Amino acid sequence: MSEGTRMEGGAPRKQGPLSAHPRGVAILGGAHGTLALARSLGRRGVPVWLITNDNPLPSWSRHVHRTLRWQGAADPGSVPFLRAAAAEHGLEGFLLVPAADAEVRLVAQSVEALSAAYNIALPGWERLKWVCEKPLLYRRAAELGVDVPPTYEFSSVEEAARAEIRFPVVLKPNMGGGRDSFSRAKVARADDKDGFLAAYREAAGQIGLDNVVVQELIPGGGESQFSYAALWSEGRPVAEFAARRGRQYPVDFGYTSTFVEVVEEPRVLEAARHILGDIGYHGLVEVEFKHDARDDRMRVLDVNPRPWSWFGLAAAAGVDLGAMLWDVAEGRDVAAKAARRKVSWMYLVRDAAAGSRLVATRRLRAGDYFRSFATVRAWAAFSASDPMPGLIDIPLTAWRVLTRRFLKIH
CATH class of the missing domain: 3.30.1490.20 (ATP-grasp fold, A domain)
Known part of the structure; x- marks a missing residue:
C-alpha cells in the first residue's frame, strides 16, 4: 500500500442502520474453530446459527441452535441467500461471523449489501485485502519493517x-x-x-x-511456527496472546495444527500489531509466523481474519475471545487478560499420526510426546459438557477423507 493510498487507523465505519446490540450470532462455514466459537457463545446464552455447505461437525454441538445449508460463498446467489435467510428466520441484527477463507472474502466484499441485515465485525475488502492476499501482505509488512520470507x-x-x-x-x-x-x-x-x-x-x-x-522454504517444522491470536476493536487489540504450533499434520507441511501451546513471544505480538493496526483491523484474527533459525527472525506467513482451528485454546488459557467478541458487539468494556502459560490444545486423532511419524523418524522422543498430554486443556472436538462433536469427529473425518481423497467427491 503506497503512502498515497494508505488507510488511516481506527475502527471501520458502523455497518448499516442496525441496533448496536446484536440478537445472536450467525457463523458461516468452518469446522473446529467454528465449534469452539459456538461453545464460547453458547456458554453465555447467545443464540448461535450455523450456515454451511461443508463440514457439518459444529452442527452436532448443543450450542448450535440451528444449521442452514446453502450453496456456499462461491455461489452467485450467496448474498441474496443470506439476506433472505435473515428475513425468513428472524436473523436481522445477528452478528455475522465468516469462519472460512471464501466466506471471509464474500462478507468483506459485500459489507454494504449484508450490513442491511446483519452486524458485521470485519473490515471491508479495501482494507482487508492488504492482509488476506499474500503478495499485498508481504509488500506492506516489508514497508512496516516486519520480516517476510x-x-x-x-x-x-x-x-x-x-x-x-x-x-x-x-x-x-x-x-x-x-x-x-x-x-x-x-x-x-x-x-x-x-x-x-x-x-x-x-x-x-x-x-x-x-x-x-x-x-x-524456511527450515523447520511445526515447532518453528508461531501465531498471534487476538480480538481487535476500533483498530486496537482487546485481548491477545502468542502460541506455538508444536506439531502439525502432515508433519513437514501442516494442513492443520495438531498440538498448540501458549508461549511468551513478544516479537510475534509486536509484528502483528504493526500489520493489523495499519488497516484499522476489527474482529477475530490469527497471524502466522515462522521462526527462521538462520538469522533468528520471525517471518510473517499468513493472516486469518476468522476463527482458526485451535480457537478453543483461547478459552482454555483464560482469554475467551469468543465471549469477548460478544461483549464488544454489545458495547461492554472488556478487561485485558494475560493468557495462562503451560496450557495447550490438541487434535488427538491427527496428533497421534503426527506424533508417531516424528517418533519413528527420531525427531521426537516417545516420552516427550506422552508428557505433552499433561498440559492439554482443550481438544479439537471433545468436550465433557458437549460430547456429541467429539463422538462424531472420527467417523466424520474418515468419511470426508474417503469421499474427497479417494472417491474425488467434493
Whole structure:
C-alpha cells in the first residue's frame, strides 16, 4: 500500500442502520474453530446459527441452535441467500461471523449489501485485502519493517524457467478458500528446477499464474511456527496472546495444527500489531509466523481474519475471545487478560499420526510426546459438557477423507 493510498487507523465505519446490540450470532462455514466459537457463545446464552455447505461437525454441538445449508460463498446467489435467510428466520441484527477463507472474502466484499441485515465485525475488502492476499501482505509488512520470507515474482512460466532460484521453495495459493486440489493442499514443495516448473505449471493451471506465490522454504517444522491470536476493536487489540504450533499434520507441511501451546513471544505480538493496526483491523484474527533459525527472525506467513482451528485454546488459557467478541458487539468494556502459560490444545486423532511419524523418524522422543498430554486443556472436538462433536469427529473425518481423497467427491 503506497503512502498515497494508505488507510488511516481506527475502527471501520458502523455497518448499516442496525441496533448496536446484536440478537445472536450467525457463523458461516468452518469446522473446529467454528465449534469452539459456538461453545464460547453458547456458554453465555447467545443464540448461535450455523450456515454451511461443508463440514457439518459444529452442527452436532448443543450450542448450535440451528444449521442452514446453502450453496456456499462461491455461489452467485450467496448474498441474496443470506439476506433472505435473515428475513425468513428472524436473523436481522445477528452478528455475522465468516469462519472460512471464501466466506471471509464474500462478507468483506459485500459489507454494504449484508450490513442491511446483519452486524458485521470485519473490515471491508479495501482494507482487508492488504492482509488476506499474500503478495499485498508481504509488500506492506516489508514497508512496516516486519520480516517476510524471500519471495519470487514471475510474469510467466518462461520467466520462472530462466530465473535463479534458491531451492527448496514452496508454492502457495494467493489466498485460501479455493476448491481445487492445489488450494486444498495449501502448499507444495519443490527441491529443484524441474520439480518446481512442473508444480508451477500445475498450480497455475488450476488457479491462474497471478494467484501462485513462490517462496524460499524456511527450515523447520511445526515447532518453528508461531501465531498471534487476538480480538481487535476500533483498530486496537482487546485481548491477545502468542502460541506455538508444536506439531502439525502432515508433519513437514501442516494442513492443520495438531498440538498448540501458549508461549511468551513478544516479537510475534509486536509484528502483528504493526500489520493489523495499519488497516484499522476489527474482529477475530490469527497471524502466522515462522521462526527462521538462520538469522533468528520471525517471518510473517499468513493472516486469518476468522476463527482458526485451535480457537478453543483461547478459552482454555483464560482469554475467551469468543465471549469477548460478544461483549464488544454489545458495547461492554472488556478487561485485558494475560493468557495462562503451560496450557495447550490438541487434535488427538491427527496428533497421534503426527506424533508417531516424528517418533519413528527420531525427531521426537516417545516420552516427550506422552508428557505433552499433561498440559492439554482443550481438544479439537471433545468436550465433557458437549460430547456429541467429539463422538462424531472420527467417523466424520474418515468419511470426508474417503469421499474427497479417494472417491474425488467434493
